[in-house]
Each structure stands twice: as structure tokens, then as C-alpha cells.
Amino acid sequence: MAVNLRGHGASDAPEGDYTMEGFADDIAWQCRTLGLAKPVVIGHSLGGAVALELCGRHSGLAAGLVMIDTIVLPSPDAAGSAAIEALLAGVGGPDYRTVVRDAAWAIGCDYDHPARRQALFDTFIRGPAERTPQHVAHAALRSMVRQHDPVPAARACRIPIAYISADVPLVEMARDLDRLRALCPQLVTAKTLLAGHFNTIEVADQVNAMIERFLAVGLRARGR
Numbered sequence: 001m002a003v004n005l006r007g008h009g010a011s012d013a014p015e016g017d018y019t020m021e022g023f024a025d026d027i028a029w030q031c032r033t034l035g036l037a038k039p040v041v042i043g044h045s046l047g048g049a050v051a052l053e054l055c056g057r058h059s060g061l062a063a064g065l066v067m068i069d070t071i072v073l074p075s076p077d078a079a080g081s082a083a084i085e086a087l088l089a090g091v092g093g094p095d096y097r098t099v100v101r102d103a104a105w106a107i108g109c110d111y112d113h114p115a116r117r118q119a120l121f122d123t124f125i126r127g128p129a130e131r132t133p134q135h136v137a138h139a140a141l142r143s144m145v146r147q148h149d150p151v152p153a154a155r156a157c158r159i160p161i162a163y164i165s166a167d168v169p170l171v172e173m174a175r176d177l178d179r180l181r182a183l184c185p186q187l188v189t190a191k192t193l194l195a196g197h198f199n200t201i202e203v204a205d206q207v208n209a210m211i212e213r214f215l216a217v218g219l220r221a222r223g224r
Contacts, residue, residue: 001036003027005050007136009128018139020148024054028061038063040215044200045070048163049144055161056153064159064219066211069166069197071174073150073183083170084145092138097130100137104129107168109196117202124201145174154183162214164207165191166199188218 005023007013027050031039041062043051048070055065090099104125108117161184163177181187192199192206200207 001034001039003030005047005140007140008132013133013136015135017143018136019143020049020053020150021057023050023140024057024153027054028058031061040064040066040219042066042068042211043070044068045197046140046144048072049148049150052150052157053148053153055159056150056156059156059158062159064214065157065161066164066214067162068164068200068207069168069171070163071144071171072163073154073176073179074145074174081173084174088138088141088145091134091141096134096137100129100132101126107170107197108202109167111167111194111196112202120198120201125198151183154180157184158186160214160218161187162210162218163187163189164199164210165189166195166197167191168197171197188214 004011006026007018027041030036039062041051041055041064043049043066045068048067049072051065051067052070052072055062087099087103090096090103093099105121108121108125110117112120163180165172165175165177177187177189190210192203192210195203195206
């Protein structure tokens with residue numbers, strides 16, 4: 001099941017808070033409503049932060065968790081870094097769509113052939129990025145990097161966890177996988193080769209193989 005978070009995709013975008021906790025509660029409600037039993041929750045980017053909050057906040061709901069290139073457990077220094085603050089200010093500013101488009105392009109990195117990179121960006125990334133309402137994008141980003149404390153959820157999360165990273169300096173600078181492993185010793189990690197933030201599109205074969213291995217072996221071997 002693919003989820004459009006509140007304010008994203010086909011979901012409504014009312015005025016109000018857009019927090020990791022709120023997103024997690026929305027998905028928990030959706031799982032209960034649909035009768036989903038022990039799903040494996042997979043989240044990319046901000047979705048990974050929501051997935052971690054979901055699995056810790058609603059312990060017992062999921063069988064496993066996969067985060068993909070998520071800013072997770074950012075240190076106070078990283079949360080207040082110039083790059084993060086500039087992005088947050090830009091997303092909240094008058095040139096919002098330009099900032100979002102340029103940021104999405106930049107974190108895609110330049111590993112792929114230029115023509116393929118442009119085609120993937122125009123086909124899969126640019127439209128959804130520009131269509132997300134400004135009040136949603138700004139509130140969600142602010143919640144993730146400034147306000148949200150993921151430690152309680154991470155500490156409560158005892159299901160198998162995998163983290164798949166990409167080659168993106170901004171995300172690598174902002175996340176702290178060592179801290180996550182200290183809270184979640186069952187964590188296993190992997191990294192896609194020569195791919196940017198949108199590795200689920202750019203090198204889907206690598207990501208899918210890692211997820212399949214986690215489902216086949218990781219759920220059994222690392223559960224506690």
C-alpha cells in the first residue's frame with residue numbers, strides 16, 4: 001500500500017500542523033481502518049522520519065521498518081546548520097517553488113548520465129515537489145529538522161530496522177546513524193552505489209534487492 005501523507009499527493013491539505021507525530025497517527029489510523037496486520041513500513045526521506053515515529057509511537061503495529069536516505073536523529077548542530085536553515089527559509093519564502101525545485105535537483109546529485117537524470121527529474125520528481133502546498137512543505141520540514149524529537153520513538157522501536165542511504169552530502173551531514181544504532185542495536189545499514197537522494201527511482205534495482213534481502217533474512221535474524 002502506498003500512502004499519500006496529509007497535504008501530499010491526492011490527500012487534502014487543510015491549514016494546521018504538519019508534524020511527524022501527526023503523520024504517524026494518520027497512518028496508524030489508516031492501518032487500523034484497512035485491517036492491515038503487521039505491515040513492513042518503508043519510508044523515503046521525510047517519510048522515513050514518519051515511519052520511525054509510527055513504529056515507535058504505535059509499537060506492535062508493524063513487523064519491520066525500512067528508512068531510505070532520511071535525516072534521522074539530527075544533532076543540534078546539524079539541525080541548525082547553514083544549509084538546513086537556508087533551505088527552511090527558502091521553503092517558507094516568496095520563491096518557494098523555485099527553492100523546492102532547485103533543492104530537489106541538487107540532492108539528486110550528478111552521478112547519472114545528464115539526459116537520464118533530467119528525464120527522471122522531469123517525469124517523477126519535479127511535479128510532485130512543486131505541487132506540494134507551501135504551508136505543508138514548510139511546516140513538515142520545520143517539524144522534522146527543528147521540532148521533532150525522534151529519540152522516544154527510536155527507543156521504543158524494537159522491531160527489525162534497515163536504513164538504506166544514498167550519496168548525498170546534505171543528508172549525510174544531518175543524520176546520525178551511530179546514535180540511531182545506540183538506541184536501536186537491531187539496526188542494519190546499506191548504501192546504494194553512485195546514486196542521489198532519489199535512489200528509489202535512479203537505482204531501483206539496488207534498493208529493491210536490499211529490501212528483498214531484508215524481508216527474507218532481516219526480519220527473522222534481527223528481531224528482538
